[in-house]
Amino acid sequence: MMKLKRVISALLVLAMVFSLGACNNKEDKKTDTDSGTSDSGAAATEEELDYTFGLDTTFKSDEPITYSMMYSDHEIYPYQENWLVWDKIKEMTNVSFDLNIIARADYDDKKSLLINSGEAPYIIPKTYDESAFITGGAVVPISEWVQYMPNYMNFVETYQMEDDLKQITKSDGKYYKLPGMWEVPAGTGSEYTLVVRKDIFEKAGVDVTELEKDWTWDEFYDCLAKVQNYVGGNPIWSDRWKGDSLLKVVGQTYNVPAGWSLGDGMQYDAETDSWYFAETSEDYKEFVTLMNKFISSGILDPETFTQEDATAENKFKAGETYVIGSNRTVLSMYDQGLKETLGEGNYELYSIVLPVAKNNYQTENSRLENGIMISQKALDELGEAGFIKMLRFIDWLWYSEEGKIFTKWGVEGETYTVDSEGNYTLNSDITYNGLNPEGTKQLNVDYGFSNGVFSYGGTLDLAKSMLADDLKDFCERLNSYRTIKPLNPPVVGDEDQTEEMNLIKTPLMDYVKSATLQFVTGQMNVESDWDSYVASCEANNSQRYIDMYKEIYDSQK
Amino acid sequence: MKVSKSYRIFQIINTIIMIIIVAATLYPFLFLVAQSFSSEKAIYNGEVTIFPVGFNIETYKSIIKQGDFLLYYRNTILYAVLGTIISLFSTAILAYPLSKDKLRLNKVITPFVIFTMYFGGGLIPNYVLVNSLGMRNTIWAFLIPGAISTYYVLLMKSFFASLPQELEEAASIDGLGTFGIFIKIVFPLSKPIMATMVLFYAAGLWSNWFTPFIYFDSKDKWPVALYLRQIIYGATSTNEISAGLDQAQSIAASVKSASMVLMALPIICIYPFIQKYFVQGMMIGSVKG
Numbered sequence: 001m002m003k004l005k006r007v008i009s010a011l012l013v014l015a016m017v018f019s020l021g022a023c024n025n026k027e028d029k030k031t032d033t034d035s036g037t038s039d040s041g042a043a044a045t046e047e048e049l050d051y052t053f054g055l056d057t058t059f060k061s062d063e064p065i066t067y068s069m070m071y072s073d074h075e076i077y078p079y080q081e082n083w084l085v086w087d088k089i090k091e092m093t094n095v096s097f098d099l100n101i102i103a104r105a106d107y108d109d110k111k112s113l114l115i116n117s118g119e120a121p122y123i124i125p126k127t128y129d130e131s132a133f134i135t136g137g138a139v140v141p142i143s144e145w146v147q148y149m150p151n152y153m154n155f156v157e158t159y160q161m162e163d164d165l166k167q168i169t170k171s172d173g174k175y176y177k178l179p180g181m182w183e184v185p186a187g188t189g190s191e192y193t194l195v196v197r198k199d200i201f202e203k204a205g206v207d208v209t210e211l212e213k214d215w216t217w218d219e220f221y222d223c224l225a226k227v228q229n230y231v232g233g234n235p236i237w238s239d240r241w242k243g244d245s246l247l248k249v250v251g252q253t254y255n256v257p258a259g260w261s262l263g264d265g266m267q268y269d270a271e272t273d274s275w276y277f278a279e280t281s282e283d284y285k286e287f288v289t290l291m292n293k294f295i296s297s298g299i300l301d302p303e304t305f306t307q308e309d310a311t312a313e314n315k316f317k318a319g320e321t322y323v324i325g326s327n328r329t330v331l332s333m334y335d336q337g338l339k340e341t342l343g344e345g346n347y348e349l350y351s352i353v354l355p356v357a358k359n360n361y362q363t364e365n366s367r368l369e370n371g372i373m374i375s376q377k378a379l380d381e382l383g384e385a386g387f388i389k390m391l392r393f394i395d396w397l398w399y400s401e402e403g404k405i406f407t408k409w410g411v412e413g414e415t416y417t418v419d420s421e422g423n424y425t426l427n428s429d430i431t432y433n434g435l436n437p438e439g440t441k442q443l444n445v446d447y448g449f450s451n452g453v454f455s456y457g458g459t460l461d462l463a464k465s466m467l468a469d470d471l472k473d474f475c476e477r478l479n480s481y482r483t484i485k486p487l488n489p490p491v492v493g494d495e496d497q498t499e500e501m502n503l504i505k506t507p508l509m510d511y512v513k514s515a516t517l518q519f520v521t522g523q524m525n526v527e528s529d530w531d532s533y534v535a536s537c538e539a540n541n542s543q544r545y546i547d548m549y550k551e552i553y554d555s556q557k
Numbered sequence: 558m559k560v561s562k563s564y565r566i567f568q569i570i571n572t573i574i575m576i577i578i579v580a581a582t583l584y585p586f587l588f589l590v591a592q593s594f595s596s597e598k599a600i601y602n603g604e605v606t607i608f609p610v611g612f613n614i615e616t617y618k619s620i621i622k623q624g625d626f627l628l629y630y631r632n633t634i635l636y637a638v639l640g641t642i643i644s645l646f647s648t649a650i651l652a653y654p655l656s657k658d659k660l661r662l663n664k665v666i667t668p669f670v671i672f673t674m675y676f677g678g679g680l681i682p683n684y685v686l687v688n689s690l691g692m693r694n695t696i697w698a699f700l701i702p703g704a705i706s707t708y709y710v711l712l713m714k715s716f717f718a719s720l721p722q723e724l725e726e727a728a729s730i731d732g733l734g735t736f737g738i739f740i741k742i743v744f745p746l747s748k749p750i751m752a753t754m755v756l757f758y759a760a761g762l763w764s765n766w767f768t769p770f771i772y773f774d775s776k777d778k779w780p781v782a783l784y785l786r787q788i789i790y791g792a793t794s795t796n797e798i799s800a801g802l803d804q805a806q807s808i809a810a811s812v813k814s815a816s817m818v819l820m821a822l823p824i825i826c827i828y829p830f831i832q833k834y835f836v837q838g839m840m841i842g843s844v845k846g
Contacts, residue, residue, distance in 0.1 A: 075788045078625065079776055100774040103787035113771065117684045310810075314603060340598045 051389055055150045059396035061094040067378075067390055068098040068121035070114070072107045072453055076445070083448030088411055095393055115139070115375070122378035122390065125453050128370045130177045134170060135495075140374045141174035148388045149395035151403075152178065159183050163487050164367050171492045178394070180369030180456035182463065185484060191364055192245050193474075195326035195334065198350035204230035212353045213481050217253070217290050220355040224299045227322060237294070237323035238301035240312035245325045246304065247291070247516065253357040254287040258516060264505050265512060266549055268488040275491070275553060277546050279512045280534050283358055288519035289526050290357075302521055317341055326351060328471055332434050351474040353481050361485035362478060369456045372398065397454065404462060407454035410447055424465045434468035493552045501548055508540040586821070593617070593815035600810045616815040625776075626784065626816070633763060633780040633820075640700045640762040645754055647704045649747075652713035653739055674707040680771070687772060698772035699765075706761075709754055716750040717743065752834030760824055781820050789813055 051061040073079045079101050090096050100121050102110045107126065114120040115138045124139075133139045143165075146152055155161065161181055168175045185191075201208055204227040211219065228236050239246045247259030256278045257263050267278035278284060294300035301321070304312070316324045317337030326334065331351065338347050354363070372394065379387045397403045409416045409424055416426050426432060431439030432450055444450045450466070464472060493501060515533055518524040524533070560568075587607040592600055596611030604610045620626050655663055655670070678686070683702065692698040720743060728742045744751075766782035773779060 073776065073787070078787075101776050103770070103783065105787055105790035106770055110770065113680060113684060117681045117688070119684070119688055318603075 049389075051392070053150070053392040053396065055154055055400075058402060059093050059095075059393050061389070061393075064090075064094050064096070065389075066096050066098050067123055067393070068100065069123040070107075070111060070121050070125065071097075071099040071101045072104040072126045073101050074104055074444075074452060077442070077448070077451065078445075080448065083446075084411065084414070085407070085448035085451065085454070088406070089397070092406075093393060093396065118377070120375040120377060122375050122382075123394065124373040124375060126370050127177050127373045130168075130371075130373055131170075133373065134176055138376050139176050140376055140379055141172075141176055142178055142374055143169070143175045145374075145388070145391055146178070148391050149178075149399065150392075151395045151400040155181055155399060159367075161367065166490045167366065167487065168368065168371075169490065169492065171494045171498075177371035177373045178398070179371035180398075182367045182369065182457050183459045184479070185362065185364040185367050191362065191475075191478065192249055192325065192327045193351050193354055193363075193478075194246075194249075194323055195331060195349050195351050197322040198348040199346075200231065200322045201227055201350075208350060208352055212355075212477070215355045217250070217355045217357055221290075221293060221297075221299070224294075224323070225297065228297075228299050231322070233298070234320075235298055235301040236321055237299055237304075238307070238312050238315045238321045239304040239323075239325045240307075240309040240330075241325055242307075243305040243517075243520075247520075249325075249354055249363045250291065251287055252361065252363050253354065253359065254283045254290075255358050256281070256284045256287045258287070262509060262513060264501075264545070264549075265509060266491075266546075270486065275546070275549055277537075277542055279516075280537055280542070285526055285530065286357070288516060291520040292522055292526065295520060296522055305517055305521065313337070319347075328467075329433070331471070332468075335434075349470070351470070353474075353477050356482075359485070360482055362482045365485040365487060398457075404455070404458045406449075408450055408458075408462065408466065410443060410449040415443060415447055415449060422461075433466070434471075435466070489553070491549060491553045491556065493548075497548065497552060501545060504541045504545045508537065508542055508545065511536060511540050589814045590818055593811055593818050595811060597809055597811055616809075616811040617819075620812065620815055620819065626781070626819075628777065629779050629781040629784045630819070632778060633782065634823075636696065636699060636769075636780055637759050637762045639696075640704070641755055641758045643700050644704045644706070644758040644762075645751065648706070648709050648713055648754065649744075649751075650739075651705060652710045653717055653743065655710070656714045656717035658718075670707055670710060684771060693772050694774045694778070696778065699768050700762075703768060706758075709757060713747075713750055713754065716747060720746055749834045749837040752831050753837075756828070756831045756835060759827075763824055764820075781816075785816050785820055788816060 050063060051059065053059045071079065079099075086096070098121070100110075100114070104126075108128075111120075111124060111127070112132065115124075115133050116136065118138065120138060130139065146156075156165070159181070164181070165175060165179070168177065168179060170176065196208060198208065201223070206223045206226055208223070211223065215223075224236060228234075241260075244259035248257075248261045249259075251258030252261070255267055257265055257267065265277055265279040266275050267281075268275055291300075295302055301315075312321075312324060313330075313333070315321045316334060317340075319338070319342055324334070331349065335349060338349070374391070374394075378390060382390060397407065409426075412418060414427075415430055416424055418424050426436050426439070426443065428436060429439050430441050430443050430447075431437055432443035441447070449455070464475065467475065515524065515536070519526055519529075519533075584607065588605070591605050591607050591609045593616055594609035594612050594614065595605045596613060599605050599610035651670070654660055655667060657663065677683075687693055687698050687702060692701065724742055724746075725738050728738045733741060764782050766780065766786045769778065769780050769783050770786075773783075
């Protein structure tokens with residue numbers, strides 16, 4: 001028996017040694033091929049191109065070609081093999097996709113698995129956060145290649161996107177995804193705001209259309225009190241997104257990062273060109289005092305911070321509440337729900353321009369959206385020339401005017417028409433997001449256009465071309481009453497600094513988050529508990545964090 | 558037989574507790590069934606409890622009419638049937654020799670089998686392995702790597718060990734080989750444990766969305782569990798802050814409920830018939846005589 005055990009142990013040891021050896025061999029080989037492809041790639045770029053591309057030219061490959069791509073499958077418009085979008089891409093460019101289809105609920109998990117196992121497809125769209133994939137070297141630092149993409153570069157130059165791109169640039173000076181780029185942050189109608197039941201507000205004697213031009217939060221509070229009085233004293237506002245969107249949009253007006261945009265709580269002061277911790281500022285004090293006023297007066301439902309979205313939504317749809325958080329897409333859901341419960345014509349929805357406090361800014365100032373990462377495997381397997389060819393295809397489909405109109409509106413004549421003044425109209429039998437509500441076919445479900453994987457970013461005109469009238473109106477009001485906040489200068493630490501700061505940030509911001517909720521819901525008092533709150537922030541190393549932040553910023557100036 | 562007063566009180570309390578447990582477990586399911594037959598409006602208003610409000614079968618009609626759901630359903634049935642056969646066969650042929658003490662290598666092999674209960678290769682190495690074996694995006698990636706569950710091997714092993722050795726010896730004297738003994742003598746005697754295993758494996762395969770999610774690249778291979786996950790979790794997962802142009806709409810609550818009911822139905826229908834084996838199989842295997 002002992003002998004047998006020894007033999008087995010020896011075999012195991014040998015197996016481990018061999019497998020380690022095998023790993024080494026593989027790595028050697030990989031480096032060989034790496035240098036090989038890059039040499040041959042450089043030579044190939046000088047040969048004649050087998051495709052057309054350019055600013056006003058449709059990308060077209062002479063030979064049929066297939067690129068592998070991850071595809072985030074949306075349950076509202078589930079993937080279909082026979083969508084017109086696939087056929088047309090093939091027809092126009094001679095490119096087809098080898099898709100890895102993943103339900104969007106688990107898209108990020110599978111992306112991580114595929115990249116980490118070295119099996120990622122070439123094109124990885126819909127990437128919100130690329131940070132996790134950078135150190136492994138599995139993703140191409142795309143900023144080194146964008147010069148081969150004429151449409152992308154053209155957009156960057158025309159709309160001065162350089163400062164925006166700095167926001168996604170890492171400490172090595174490179175960025176790793178091709179972001180979706182908008183001409184203006186708001187204007188797409190996707191800005192988060194509050195929607196109110198205008199019919200009830202009017203009956204209560206509140207004219208929001210006039211007030212919203214320059215109202216303050218206190219004036220807004222008075223309006224809500226009037227409405228509450230009119231409807232009988234119950235909470236008239238029960239918000240969704242666990243209050244995170246609400247805290248974000250209100251906090252912004254007080255120059256305080258909160259809710260979804262809490263981040264690390266640091267705020268930039270352009271006058272002194274310095275950073276400060278906004279969560280212990282006087283502005284923060286005023287912000288939580290205001291929020292607490294909404295709760296303590298019974299206007300805002302305290303369940304806002306705990307309930308599921310569906311619960312908040314149902315209260316609004318059932319006509320129990322009259323104010324709720326909103327954005328472009330949920331707005332049409334409210335409309336649909338109210339139509340079923342109250343009946344058409346018995347209600348009126350109105351997206352308000354939010355009140356002001358310490359500034360006159362809109363909530364959003366980022367013009368970037370999620371983006372596309374390119375797998376290193378693409379560069380290894382296609383070689384430099386093939387890689388550039390693929391980039392130029394991406395450049396056409398995602399960044400050219402023609403590509404953007406195609407992925408958004410479809411095919412002229414077949415899905416839409418455009419008049420001499422450049423107005424787009426969907427064919428009457430096709431409906432999309434509030435346009436042509438009577439249409440029997442849907443632009444995304446039945447054709448694959450206006451698909452989140454392809455369609456993002458663009459000019460203001462293009463964004464507006466597809467907005468329903470009420471949203472167009474909201475965007476115009478927003479852009480005329482409020483200005484856009486300038487971008488903060490980027491502060492990017494190296495790997496060690498980032499790690500140390502993250503170690504401080506996580507517990508610190510967890511504390512700030514829970515204290516904010518306690519201030520807002522009244523479990524802590526702004527006056528009597530303030531000193532202990534500030535002391536707890538300092539005990540959580542806030543000062544060390546601020547110092548490091550300033551140090552990095554000063555060194556980058 | 559006369560029962561004591563205290564026993565009667567015990568029975569009453571016991572019954573009450575059982576009724577509460579039954580209500581707590583049955584209510585969510587009845588609620589789901591009621592929702593699936595109700596109108597969207599009644600669901601919004603929170604009027605639905607355990608009886609449908611605004612009764613209609615439109616939701617079921619639209620789900621069945623939609624081609625994809627039937628395809629996923631067919632896939633699930635295929636995976637459950639084929640997977641159960643593969644799993645049952647592989648588990649049995651591993652458990653049977655392990656149950657024979659006279660085979661000396663058993664003492665060496667058993668620890669290797671048990672080792673896999675505590676340590677796994679991890680997700681990425683498994684993925685790389687399945688991919689290099691050429692099984693990715695084939696149904697075998699779903700059915701083969703997880704075909705044998707160690708825990709079930711051990712259950713089956715102790716069940717086989719409890720069968721009278723004399724029967725096998727008699728069969729051997731009558732001229733049956735090892736495989737013949739296994740098929741003609743042991744297998745027919747093992748119905749309780751086999752039925753339990755069928756239920757375990759089939760239920761596991763029926764509701765498994767993770768393995769297909771990992772290994773399948775195309776939608777035509779999806780099982781219904783993965784589809785269900787997509788429609789239920791889809792809307793909650795997207796980063797709401799930067800949802801941008803993409804729609805954050807949700808699937809109607811009645812559609813979600815009806816899909817869940819359709820998915821749970823077969824297992825619920827089969828369970829009462831296998832239930833008696835279920836308890837029996839677990840118990841018989843657990844004590845070696």
